[in-house]
Amino acid sequence: MSETTPRPDAQEQDILAELQAEVAQDLADERPPAGGPAYQLVSSVVVLVLGLAAAWLAHGYGLGSLKRPGPGLWPFVVSVLIVVLGVVLLVRGRTLDDAEKFTRASLLVLVGAASFVALGVLLPLVGFEIPAVLLGIVWLRFLGGESWRSTIVISVLTTAAFYLLFLYALSIPLPHLIAI
Numbered sequence: 450m451s452e453t454t455p456r457p458d459a460q461e462q463d464i465l466a467e468l469q470a471e472v473a474q475d476l477a478d479e480r481p482p483a484g485g486p487a488y489q490l491v492s493s494v495v496v497l498v499l500g501l502a503a504a505w506l507a508h509g510y511g512l513g514s515l516k517r518p519g520p521g522l523w524p525f526v527v528s529v530l531i532v533v534l535g536v537v538l539l540v541r542g543r544t545l546d547d548a549e550k551f552t553r554a555s556l557l558v559l560v561g562a563a564s565f566v567a568l569g570v571l572l573p574l575v576g577f578e579i580p581a582v583l584l585g586i587v588w589l590r591f592l593g594g595e596s597w598r599s600t601i602v603i604s605v606l607t608t609a610a611f612y613l614l615f616l617y618a619l620s621i622p623l624p625h626l627i628a629i
Contacts, residue, residue: 488548493538500531
């Protein structure tokens with residue numbers, strides 16, 4: 450330590466160590482129970498399957514070439530990276546012990562993913578605005594526990610911002626109900 454920095458005395462060090470131990474214990478108490486190797490295996494297989502499915506779908510859009518990339522090229526590249534990471538997790542994951550057991554809170558991830566898929570299904574049927582606001586409401590109110598007032602304000606403002614960004618700033622032709 451430099452001469453200008455005062456050294457903490459023993460009492461301050463004891464208090465700091467006590468606070469660190471208390472925070473570490475609180476974090477350990479909140480962590481879900483460990484899942485073990487089976488959970489590592491399941492998660493790596495899920496990542497692998499999702500990566501392979503995404504690569505197959507991206508290939509269907511057309512890859513093009515590096516000079517003239519098709520719409521599926523970059524999704525395909527990302528999918529291949531996901532597959533590689535899934536394989537690494539499959540090989541290396543059996544030796545790791547940091548997987549957590551699935552709990553009731555794990556279902557929130559599935560609900561979030563299902564609501565995002567619902568946005569994709571509803572988008573061509575009813576336009577961008579209604580599914581986007583509904584997605585915001587589900588994620589903020591039901592998954593995030595926000596108040597109704599902040600949920601409504603944030604959902605509407607976020608939808609309006611994305612509407613202006615995609616349709617007008619980027620000129621992306623999304624199906625929409627409202628025309629300005």
